[in-house]
């Protein structure tokens with residue numbers, strides 16, 4: 001093989017168009033592609049008491065990937081009970097992330113915090129610590145503020161920071177926040193019935209009739225009831241009996257001060273001890289004539305007088321529950337009547353009172369259904385408490401940008417879990433506080449920590465939450481109740497019992513368990529009720545019906561068995577992954593760079609965090625929104641990254657690439673002597689055989705114990721016989737080769753004779769996007785020869801690979817490297833690369849297509865076409881063939897996806913259950929699915 005035309009080492013293989021930068025003034029936020037995330041990963045925190053307190057109160061942050069980094073903004077909603085703060089942090093500060101994800105530069109996140117209004121000094125200190133008060137280039141930050149506190153605290157902010165709060169109307173802000181969330185954030189709204197969240201699909205704001213008009217019931221200290229329409233809003237009602245009423249009365253009657261403690265306490269209450277029920281009045285009977293059952297509350301707290309009781313006679317839990325029901329029912333009643341009066345069909349409940357609390361939401365849902373006679377369903381918002389603060393934030397000049405930016409597809413959610421990456425040993429000290437508030441090590445010398453579940457406190461609270469300790473011996477679990485509860489942890493080495501406060505419903509609140517400055521257990525570990533999202537990219541332009549696109553083939557939310565199978569499967573893969581994660585860094589031991597004990601701890605922490613998410617999903621499948629297997633697999637990668645594991649399979653990928661590259665020239669020579677028709681088959685077989693190298697599948701990992709990659713490849717290669725489980729090969733060959741004059745002649749004339757390959761036929765495709773899967777034999781011996789054939793026949797080829805590592809998938813950078821090396825072995829590849837750079841090179845004719853590489857924007861083994869890189873979207877120009885390779889990209893996701901051009905899906909199925917459920921097949925079956933273009937405007 002002649003070696004010509006290898007591009008210079010520095011050359012880039014991508015022929016992507018530079019990102020289109022939108023005109024943007026300094027103080028205008030660019031909301032394009034915004035999304036939500038709770039990740040603290042990009043937020044190195046100061047470790048002070050207040051900072052960590054505030055951190056525990058985080059809710060999902062919203063990512064604005066297109067925001068320029070010189071804007072500093074924050075906004076506040078200063079209510080009667082709570083001060084809500086929304087602030088923006090540019091991603092550019094996060095150097096680690098920058099180096100990893102070039103396409104996300106210029107992004108940022110909106111973070112959410114709350115403070116008690118009576119403790120405004122905590123909020124001030126937080127702002128100081130975060131340096132939020134400092135504007136761009138040493139100037140002052142722009143601060144929008146709403147709520148009464150904006151007036152009340154005006155001087156405080158002027159004195160402290162020299163900041164003049166820019167006051168905004170409270171109703172306007174609540175509405176702006178709600179509209180924004182409902183239109184732009186996927187899975188923001190949900191109904192809640194019998195403990196189950198059902199997300200409400202809006203058509204991403206593109207169809208206003210889907211959303212407007214609606215009634216917004218904001219339950220803060222008091223309640224505002226607002227009618228919202230496309231062109232404005234009106235406060236049509238309200239009630240003074242609100243969240244503040246509950247908080248205040250409960251405090252008076254029970255002595256408790258903490259709102260969440262109150263909610264937790266109510267969980268074990270029995271309101272019939274305090275409330276007068278219909279049955280109490282009717283001698284145990286129903287009042288059937290008007291449809292009241294004997295158990296209906298006739299009079300909240302009415303029983304007290306009946307019993308002649310005084311405060312000390314009543315249990316705190318009973319009082320609390322009675323209060324919670326009284327207030328929730330009352331608000332729901334008024335809200336429903338208001339909706340009916342204004343003929344509104346949609347009713348959303350917001351405000352911090354709801355607190356993501358299951359009982360509150362169940363009560364409201366029941367009451368709305370009851371009073372509307374089944375005509376209305378209560379809907380809730382994930383960012384319930386932050387409508388006003390978010391709305392205030394959006395008042396800052398950027399509201400215009402929001403109105404003009406095309407929302408559809410711009411704000412798409414994705415979930416990440418975990419806390420920020422840990423680098424220092426100090427951070428690795430998992431800390432928790434004992435009863436006296438002193439920090440004690442979670443990992444003691446013997447690392448033996450257990451949850452003593454014998455405590456009656458735990459038994460009393462049947463619950464949905466779950467606490468876990470992570471030990472050498474495996475996790476110990478204890479059930480906890482629905483909000484905060486003391487779990488007594490016994491640290492054998494350290495002695496003391498420790499309190500672990502678990503918050504499960506909303507994930508907003510505190511845990512006394514802290515992982516360094518990192519709150520491993522509260523955020524990453526016990527991750528409760530919070531959706532984590534990462535930057536949104538763009539909708540892939542070649543999707544046939546974007547509105548109906550659903551990446552996942554299996555619905556793990558709907559089907560319990562499927563869900564449990566995949567949760568178990570991922571759980572079982574954890575120990576092997578932990579081993580690989582450790583090996584990926586400990587191999588470098590001795591260079592002084594990585595401490596192995598640090599690595600071990602992070603690996604264990606990763607396992608704990610990820611397993612905890614899996615457990616959480618077992619208990620509450622919709623906890624993180626409508627997620628599928630693709631999101632689970634991605635969550636695993638995000639978790640690894642968050643615990644500092646950048647590329648667990650890096651060494652393996654390099655070895656496999658080298659081994660495969662060593663035999664590439666021979667393979668190419670073998671292929672070149674084949675007749676074109678046989679060659680196309682051999683090439684597809686090669687792709688399918690190469691796809692067996694998947695370190696994410698347990699069966700494959702077991703297989704690798706029995707041979708080298710080349711042995712395995714050869715074996716598989718020789719046993720890949722047609723017909724495959726799904727076999728559209730003939731159609732593809734037909735589509736590729738076409739029946740042109742030249743080919744017909746050659747077939748008729750000299751069928752058996754070997755030919756000068758480059759002149760036999762011309763591919764019918766102008767440009768192919770090939771979505772590649774794994775490193776090693778897969779890309780080198782499967783994809784490269786296939787792509788080379790297309791190139792030789794004049795098709796331009798863009799090889800699309802991950803932006804970030806995921807299992808052993810090839811990344812775009814690795815792809816460039818592999819191609820550079822392949823170019824030394826093959827003239828076609830080197831010429832095609834040069835042509836991809838706009839150069840002519842070598843003595844190959846201009847018939848050779850252009851070869852480019854493009855990063856997909858993904859860091860997952862699957863692919864969600866709702867959010868791919870801008871570069872990829874640009875690369876779709878002129879594409880008439882899409883090739884999706886691998887189980888993750890072509891089967892788990894996109895099996896049913898239809899595109900506006902011919903599509904070839906190639907994969908080996910490395911999971912028995914999947915093979916069975918898709919086509920009654922078995923493990924290692926292959927699929928070669930070919931789907932001709934699906935456009936309505938067919939016919940050129």
Ligand SMILES: Nc1ncnc2c1ncn2[C@@H]1O[C@H](COP(=O)(O)OP(=O)(O)O)[C@@H](O)[C@H]1O
Pocket residue numbers: 077078079080081082083116147219220221222242243244245246247258259260351352353354355385
């Ligand atoms: N951690 C908490 N501390 C205090 N109140 C809380 C907490 N969580 C929820 N609440 C409830 O939320 C109410 C405040 O809701 P919010 O929407 O912030 O209204 P406001 O703007 O009037 O302060 C409180 O009166 C209380 O009922």
Ligand SMILES: CC(C)(COP(=O)(O)O)[C@@H](O)C(=O)NCCC(=O)O
Pocket residue numbers: 569633691693694695696697698699773774807861885886887888889892907908910911
């Ligand atoms: C993560 C994967 C989708 C990657 O497959 P690929 O795209 O490389 O073909 C696959 O390894 C998988 O589904 N694993 C599930 C676990 C198992 O079968 O053991």
Ligand SMILES: [Mn+2]
Pocket residue numbers: 694773774807808809861886888
């Ligand atoms: Mn893969």
